[in-house]
Amino acid sequence: MQFGDLEVHLVNDGQVHVDVGGAFGLTPRALYRSYFDPDEQNAVPMTLNCMLVRSRGLTILVDTGLGDRLTPEETRRWRLERPDGGLLAGLQRLGVTAEDVDLVVNTHLHADHCAGNTLLQDGRLVPVFPRATYLVQRLEWAEAVNPDARTRGTYFGENYMPLLETGQLELLHGDVELTDQVRLMVTPGHTRGHQSVVLESGTWRGLFVGDMASYAAHFERTGWVTAYDVLPLESIATKERWQAWAAEQGAWLFFEHDPERPIGCLEPQAGRWKVVPPPVAASSAPPTH
Ligand SMILES: [Zn+2]
Numbered sequence: 001m002q003f004g005d006l007e008v009h010l011v012n013d014g015q016v017h018v019d020v021g022g023a024f025g026l027t028p029r030a031l032y033r034s035y036f037d038p039d040e041q042n043a044v045p046m047t048l049n050c051m052l053v054r055s056r057g058l059t060i061l062v063d064t065g066l067g068d069r070l071t072p073e074e075t076r077r078w079r080l081e082r083p084d085g086g087l088l089a090g091l092q093r094l095g096v097t098a099e100d101v102d103l104v105v106n107t108h109l110h111a112d113h114c115a116g117n118t119l120l121q122d123g124r125l126v127p128v129f130p131r132a133t134y135l136v137q138r139l140e141w142a143e144a145v146n147p148d149a150r151t152r153g154t155y156f157g158e159n160y161m162p163l164l165e166t167g168q169l170e171l172l173h174g175d176v177e178l179t180d181q182v183r184l185m186v187t188p189g190h191t192r193g194h195q196s197v198v199l200e201s202g203t204w205r206g207l208f209v210g211d212m213a214s215y216a217a218h219f220e221r222t223g224w225v226t227a228y229d230v231l232p233l234e235s236i237a238t239k240e241r242w243q244a245w246a247a248e249q250g251a252w253l254f255f256e257h258d259p260e261r262p263i264g265c266l267e268p269q270a271g272r273w274k275v276v277p278p279p280v281a282a283s284s285a286p287p288t289h
Contacts, residue, residue, distance in 0.1 A: 061104045065112065136170075
């Protein structure tokens with residue numbers, strides 16, 4: 001997708017299934033089942049959308065998916081499917097090689113967002129993107145290298161410690177502007193140092209939401225918080241701020257995990273905000289009767 005001279009693509013790393021208790025937390029089933037009805041394993045689909053941005057000569061990758069080091073048992077547990085071949089194949093279809101990537105942004109360091117940072121080469125873990133600087137918030141790094149009983153199952157050093165050895169890690173202290181079109185904004189809640197990506201081109205605005213709201217429904221209904229969020233009340237406050245911003249700006253929202261509504265804009269419907277297809281996609285959709 002092209003917005004002026006800003007290029008933006010979602011790049012899919014596959015789809016997994018997760019327990020609905022994790023995805024919807026305290027939300028009653030009677031409410032979320034109109035969005036996602038769990039299957040016989042009590043699981044709902046979760047997609048893994050990374051984002052590629054080209055801006056002012058920089059090639060920027062946001063999040064790196066689940067990588068290729070899952071054991072057969074982990075692949076089964078995640079129920080990982082990659083009909084299109086995963087992140088690197090998706091980048092290749094856009095004409096992007098691993099060497100082309102200048103910056104890798106990790107929204108946070110949970111495994112489903114950064115396991116594709118590194119790969120095993122001749123028995124050694126090395127960065128997948130050899131020239132890239134990897135950008136992580138300092139607070140996120142602190143939590144990742146000191147996991148607690150609850151986060152130990154998702155913070156794995158193999159996904160980010162090799163970046164230290166090669167000098168490719170840059171820790172960020174808050175919001176930063178990568179170019180005049182791409183800004184990283186700290187959006188705390190899911191984790192303390194979670195960051196989202198704001199895109200601007202002319203009057204167009206975009207937001208790669210990350211796990212500020214895993215599914216579009218979490219962005220519509222700010223009180224719906226996943227069970228993984230470490231600061232649930234802060235998640236709600238963060239979403240209320242960004243929901244107001246997105247409504248005011250008419251921003252395009254890019255959801256990392258929503259298999260049904262990966263891209264949308266807010267529209268008022270029956271007294272609340274609803275994520276609907278953006279105007280361009282809507283105009284090319286078949287007429288409804
Ligand atoms: Zn996630």
